Amino acid sequence: MDLGFIAQYFVNGLVQGITYALVAVGFTLFFGVLDVIKFSHGDVLMLGAFTALALFLGLDQLASPAWLSLIIMLCIGTLAMGLLGALLCKFLVLPLKESPPLNTLLITLMFGSVIRESVRLFFPNGSNPKPFPALLPEASINWGNLNLRLDSVILIFTGALAIVVTHLIIQKTRIGLAIRAVAQDEETARLMGIDFKKTVLATFALGSGLAALSGISTGLYYQEINFSMGLMLGVIGFSAAVVGGLGSIYGAIVGGLLFAFLQTLGAIWFSVPAYKDVFAFAVIIILMAWRPTGLLADRSAERV
Amino acid sequence: MSDLKTKLVLLLGVALSVIVLYGFLYLEREWEIGVLLVMVPLGVYFLKRANALTYYQHAAREMPRFTWISFALGVVVLIMLLRHEDFALLMLTTVLLYATVSLGLTIQFGFAGVVNFAAIAFFGIGAYSMAILNQHFLHIPDLLIIFFSGAISALLGALLILPILRTRGHYAALITIAFGILFRTFLEVNDVLGGPQGLRVSGLEMFGWDFGNSFPNELGGGSFYVAYAIVALVLLATGYLITRLIEASWLGLNMDSVRLDEVASASFGINGPRWKITAFMLGNCFAGFAGAVYAAMYGFIAPASFNLSDSLLLVSIVLLGGIGNPVAVIPAAFLIVVLPEKFQVIQEYRLLLFGIVVILILRFRPSGLMPRGLRQYFAGRFG
Helix, strand or coil: HHHHHHHHHHHHHHHHHHHHHHHHHHHHHHHHCCCCCCHHHHHEEEEEEEHHHHHHHHHCCCCCCHHCCCCCHHHHHHHHHCCCHHHHHHHHHEEEHCCCCHHHHHHHHHHHHHHHHHHHHCCCCCCEEECCCCCCCCCCCEEEEEEEEEEHHHHHHHHHHHHHHHHHHHHHCCCHHHHHHHCCCHHHHHHHCCCHHHHHHHHHHHHHHHHHHHHHHHHHCCCCCCHHHHHHHHHHHHHHHHCCCCCCCCHHHHHHHHHHHHHHHHHHHHCCCCCCHHHHHHHHHHHHCCCCCCCCCCCCCCCC | CCCCHHHHHHHHHHHHHHHHHHHHCCCHHHHHHHHHHHHHHHHHHHHHCCCCHHHHHHHHHCCCHHHHHHHEEEEEEEHHHHHHHHHHHHHHHHHHHHHHHHHHHHHHHHCCCCCCCCCCHHHHHHHHHHHHHHHHHCCHHHHHHHHHHHHHHHHHHHHHHHHHHHCHHHHHHHHHHHHHHHHHHHHCCCCCCCCCCEECCCCCCCCCCECCCEEEEEHHCCCCCHHHHHHHHHHHHHHHHHHHHHHHHHHHHHHHHHHHHHHHHHHHHCCHHHHHHHHHHHHHHHHHHHHHHHHHHHEEEEEHCCCHHHHHHHHHHHHHHCCCCCCCCCHHHHHHHHHHHHHHHHHHHHHHHHHHHHHHHHHHHCCCCCCCCCCCCCCCCCC
């Protein structure tokens, strides 16, 4: 196989991997502060993409230029999903704090299916795939067999930038300090005067905003979105976060890239490309048997 | 209470339930179902006010064997009452099969605390085993094929034992979710198993009787679903008996202690992995049995019927009923399977409403409709 093809697969895999990593970072953040899995994450992502689409359709009527539309879509989409994430946390996740983790998992899963069904039923013609506007520049460079699209490059950089910004928020700001404190020890953090509820809500807003971002970039990349896209992206993001090790941002990035790599590898190896997901999930299960708390987990397993 | 009085109370309870179930399955107009839906909670409320429910519970505790046998016979009566209603019987059979799978889940995460979000995958393995074995091994009796399907389900589930034993909590949840998706995708891309088009399954033939024929006239005549409903009932009754026996014995005690605190129970000499494996294999076996009967009844299976959302539906049945209570899965399965079918207006919105209902239950009554009671150490008799 020649180098151009390999580079092509690499670039495509990288775009995928960054998207997965963005989703996985959300899972890892929620797990860090509250030890919960918010399974509606994928559907929040989808709703973010649909919000952006609705905004675009509205702005299109006002004849706004593409770059302005894009900025408005990104800002409002992210903010709206951040708000939704915080509300979800306030009304569904925090009240169940003392109940078994299975309940939290289920309530968020069900909330996800409520979002999914609402979009399918109430978005005009929502059960069909929707074309997503191509707002990024369409230029591309050909290098032998490699066709490097400018939008891929922009998406990779935006995704990476978002992860870096998240990392900086967590490491350098006051609220980030609070998030880390709560993640380390909730009770001590409360004793030190940290507003537990506010911190958790902020974390959920942050993670859900990231989900909206990855939803919009998925839309921009494939130029099509549908109501059920979140289910698979959510499961993949969760796998990525778990394989990397829940609670660790680096783990989420590694997991996201690894999953995209496995899918690409599966697509190359098997003559039937649909086997790529079978392959990727099988490897994930094996990896979990080998490293039960993920590759880069910062919480070691309990020893007796 | 005298024995006769106890028996009367129990029979009255069964008769009431059969009437209500018959109403739900037989009535078709939405307003009729609506009236019934208002009446039942009201009835339960007044029975509770009059202490009738506690009375019944005491009676059931005193004569467990009589209780479950009378209930099983009650369902037989129900099946015979509905013997000309194809659709009602189909729904009833689906309820019985889903309840069987939910019993498996009860053993898995109600008793031993092993999470399983791939119940429908094991159900599907049973269904596909049925389809293939029935096609290629004509000389094997169908009853054995159902057994084999359950066994295959349990054996394939054994692939997950190592990862499940090594992981905890959310990590273990991921493994079963990944397995469920893997299973479905595999079916879709695999041509040997029919791909997305699925497979045809020939009907059951047991004790020299072809289930494809309508119910014999000597026994009252009726739809061919009667036979499947009875097989499903036998399956559920057997499953229930096994689950109850496990719960009441030291097996269940060990599983409970492993669920509640694996480390502490290990220090008392209980082999945690052994009980987790037992529960996991047994639960998957139940799912496999139910899947085999389901495949034979529908005569056709395709990957589209084995989605992650179906696994979640099964988990919701267990949760709605009350985790760990084997009795509770039966009404819960009934509610979750039958209600959406009965309200055609809401058919389109049923997933949405279903989601909202489960959210409300989790938020306001997280222990389910019928929470598991405390273990009775000095119960005396058991049936």
